[in-house]
Amino acid sequence: MDKVIIAQNLSLSYKEFETIISKANFSIDAGSFVFITGASGSGKSTLLKAFYGAIEPKQGQLSVGGIKMNRISTSKLNFLRRHIGIVFQDYKLIKEWTIEKNVMLPLIISGYTGDVGGAQVQKLLGHVKLIHQAGKYPPELSGGEQQRVAMARALAHNPILILADEPTGNLDEYSASVIWSLLEGANAQLKTTVVVVTHHIPEGLNVPYLHYHIDAGNINEIA
Amino acid sequence: MSLTYTIILTRVISMKSLKNHLSLIIALFTVLASVQIYVAVDRTIAAYETRLKDDYSVIVVANKGFIPAEFKSMSSMIERSEPISTTQVLERLKGEMSQKNLDLLRLTLPKFYRIYLNRYPSPKEINNLQHLLQRNSSIERVEGFAQTHDTVYKLMLLFKNVVQIFSIAIAAVTSLLILKEMRLWQFQHAERMSIMALFGAPVWLRSAVLFRLAIVDAIIATFILCLVFFVIDYYGFLVAQLKEIGISVQLFNFVSDALRSLAIALGVSIALTFMIVIFPNEED
Numbered sequence: 299m300d301k302v303i304i305a306q307n308l309s310l311s312y313k314e315f316e317t318i319i320s321k322a323n324f325s326i327d328a329g330s331f332v333f334i335t336g337a338s339g340s341g342k343s344t345l346l347k348a349f350y351g352a353i354e355p356k357q358g359q360l361s362v363g364g365i366k367m368n369r370i371s372t373s374k375l376n377f378l379r380r381h382i383g384i385v386f387q388d389y390k391l392i393k394e395w396t397i398e399k400n401v402m403l404p405l406i407i408s409g410y411t412g413d414v415g416g417a418q419v420q421k422l423l424g425h426v427k428l429i430h431q432a433g434k435y436p437p438e439l440s441g442g443e444q445q446r447v448a449m450a451r452a453l454a455h456n457p458i459l460i461l462a463d464e465p466t467g468n469l470d471e472y473s474a475s476v477i478w479s480l481l482e483g484a485n486a487q488l489k490t491t492v493v494v495v496t497h498h499i500p501e502g503l504n505v506p507y508l509h510y511h512i513d514a515g516n517i518n519e520i521a
Numbered sequence: 522m523s524l525t526y527t528i529i530l531t532r533v534i535s536m537k538s539l540k541n542h543l544s545l546i547i548a549l550f551t552v553l554a555s556v557q558i559y560v561a562v563d564r565t566i567a568a569y570e571t572r573l574k575d576d577y578s579v580i581v582v583a584n585k586g587f588i589p590a591e592f593k594s595m596s597s598m599i600e601r602s603e604p605i606s607t608t609q610v611l612e613r614l615k616g617e618m619s620q621k622n623l624d625l626l627r628l629t630l631p632k633f634y635r636i637y638l639n640r641y642p643s644p645k646e647i648n649n650l651q652h653l654l655q656r657n658s659s660i661e662r663v664e665g666f667a668q669t670h671d672t673v674y675k676l677m678l679l680f681k682n683v684v685q686i687f688s689i690a691i692a693a694v695t696s697l698l699i700l701k702e703m704r705l706w707q708f709q710h711a712e713r714m715s716i717m718a719l720f721g722a723p724v725w726l727r728s729a730v731l732f733r734l735a736i737v738d739a740i741i742a743t744f745i746l747c748l749v750f751f752v753i754d755y756y757g758f759l760v761a762q763l764k765e766i767g768i769s770v771q772l773f774n775f776v777s778d779a780l781r782s783l784a785i786a787l788g789v790s791i792a793l794t795f796m797i798v799i800f801p802n803e804e805d
Contacts, residue, residue, distance in 0.1 A: 376721040376723055379718075379720055379721030380721035384720070394713065403717065404720050407717065407720050407722045
């Protein structure tokens with residue numbers, strides 16, 4: 299099976315003498331559903347940032363979608379990010395844009411802004427039950443609704459990999475269930491690889507998943 | 522809630538954006554106005570030079586007759602020449618001298634020529650021309666009237682140089698102000714640009730909003746410049762003042778000057794946007 303993420307002796311840090319992730323070795327298969335857990339400050343989000351190139355490996359090798367992340371060029375990083383969908387805990391929606399345009403963002407970047415893009419956005423807004431809010435602006439929506447918009451945006455361009463950082467933290471039950479069902483659907487139906495960083499793995503998931511736990515800079519697979 | 526929010530958001534955005542736009546539009550307008558003032562001064566001086574050139578001539582006194590081609594071959598500056606008739610002078614002397622002396626005078630009187638030039642010369646050029654003409658043994662004397670060289674003209678040249686220096690200084694200072702303004706725009710749009718970067722937007726797409734603002738403001742600044750010169754042209758007070766000193770000039774050409782101003786405004790704003798996109802502020 300193809301590997302979407304491969305880490306070999308991967309060390310991550312923000313400062314010179316401080317290591318957050320130390321010499322980690324792991325790989326994530328294409329089409330798998332992975333949870334990464336750990337205590338606050340354990341390095342879960344840092345690891346996720348390394349996956350989308352927000353920080354570079356301090357030591358070792360990291361490859362995402364077949365692209366080496368060490369000293370990655372801007373053009374390669376942009377190319378990789380156009381094939382990744384990211385969901386952030388703080389949503390990261392563009393406040394001056396309508397909900398519809400926010401969902402359209404990855405399609406605008408990829409050059410699909412015509413009817414095809416419009417239909418895709420309508421379909422996704424339907425999935426996240428926000429079609430009636432399409433013309434509104436992010437600050438007009440609740441936190442749960444905003445995260446559903448962010449989820450629709452992450453799926454808009456049919457990415458090969460979805461990275462989600464605490465996607466349901468502080469969300470109401472309904473919004474959380476919509477998020478999880480969309481992530482499950484993307485994984486089960488589209489075979490999209492899903493990597494979720496979270497404190498708690500939700501119960502009753504309908505897809506098989508892998509669980510990595512970060513403790514003191516080490517990444518261990520939990521059986 | 523939705524409608525209220527939309528109205529408030531629209532108002533806040535339009536007020537902020539109007540303020541941001543004004544800063545750049547005024548700065549760009551200043552650059553364009555200083556360039557246009559320089560162009561207008563240059564045109565005025567050129568028109569004045571033409572007028573001076575038409576009135577100006579060098580007087581040559583020769584002991585033999587010259588044909589116009591002979592003068593023309595002496596210097597490329599010489600446009601044409603014409604002999605000065607001595608009849609009028611001799612007529613005046615008729616009552617004071619005998620016919621015999623008058624005939625003798627007519628025979629010995631040198632030939633006078635008025636030489637017209639193809640441009641208004643500088644004092645140095647007049648001097649050089651004088652020396653050049655005097656090399657011909659048949660030419661006895663050349664009067665270039667260099668000492669009467671127009672003081673107004675000299676003042677105008679001085680004014681042109683001052684305007685040129687002033688325009689360069691304004692362009693430099695204003696460019697720095699535009700750069701600061703654009704850094705502010707970049708800061709205001711930093712969140713949007715960083716979100717777009719997370720989804721792989723290339724630099725040009727992330728910065729498209731900055732380029733759009735720069736282009737729109739360049740067009741508005743050019744339009745305002747055209748409007749200002751239209752008002753000046755419409756009321757005609759400046760043109761009337763120039764006509765009083767015999768200068769007829771078009772201060773602003775609504776096609777070529779407008780196009781040049783648009784090109785300058787677009788060039789300055791796009792080049793400075795490129796600068797802040799390519800060399801982002803480290804503090805950002």
